[in-house]
Amino acid sequence: MDTQKATEFGMNRTGTKYNLDEAIKTAEGAKKLTSPPKGDGLTVFCDKRMEYIRESDAVGTVPTPTSLKGMLSSLMEKMKKGDHSFIDKLGERIAFERTGTRLYEALIAKYEGSADKANFPDLSVIKKFHHEELSHFRLCCEAMEEIGGDPTAVTPSADVAGVAAAGWVQALGDPRINFKQSLEVILQAELVDNDCWDVLIGMAEDLGLNTLVDKFEVAKIEEDIHLSTIRAWVKEMNLAPGTSIKSSEINRPSQVIN
Ligand SMILES: [Fe+2]
Ligand SMILES: [Fe+2]
Known part of the structure; x- marks a missing residue:
C-alpha cells in the first residue's frame, strides 16, 4: 500500500453507520451478555482508580548524587530539605531529548522511504533539528554530571515522560504511518x-545556576525554532500542498551548542 494515500477513500468499515443493523445488534448483545457496574462511568472508574492510587507506591525515587563536589549551596540546601526536584526534572530532560533524537531519526527514515517527496519540507532542516536534539541530550547529561548526579539514572519524571512518549515512539516506528502523519506526531x-x-530554566534560575541557565536558554531558542517550523510545516502540508518552508527562511539561534 502507498502510505501517502492514507487519506484516500477505501474500504473502511470502522464506523457504525456503515452497517447500522449490525451495530444495534452488537449493542443489544453487550447489554444482554455483560453486566456493567452500577453508576455512571465517572463514578465507577473514579472509585476504582482511587482504590489503586491509595495502594500504589510512587514512580521510583530520585537517585542521590554520586558527588557533592561542585554542587552549589542553593541546590545542596534544597536537597537537605528533601527537595530533589531539579535532579528529577533534569533527568526528565535527558530522557526526553534522547527520545526526541530517536523520533527525528525515525522521521528522517520516513522521509527517505517516501516515494513522492514533492510537497515535503527541507530534509537538511530536519537533520539539523535531529542534531540539535542530540546536542540538548548531551548538554543535559553534562549538566547532570556538573551537579554531581548520574545522567544514566532514570528519575521518576524521566520514567513518566518515557511512558507518556511511548505512543509517539510507537507511531513513528509504524511503517504504515506516513511522513505527514509522523510530522504531526x-x-x-x-x-x-x-x-x-x-520549566527547567525557571528551576535553574531559582537555584541561581546561572551558567546552566545561559546554556539552557540557547537550547530553548533552538527549541522555539523547532516548534514554530514544525507547526508551519504541518499547516502547509494540510492546508496548502505545494509550498514549504525552505531552510534559508528559518531563523538561526545566536549561538550553537557544540
Ligand atoms: Fe528537544
Ligand atoms: Fe525539539
Missing part, C-alpha cells in the same frame, strides 16, 4: 519539549 512532542524547557 513530532509536533506533539515539540509542544511538550518547548514547555518543559521553560
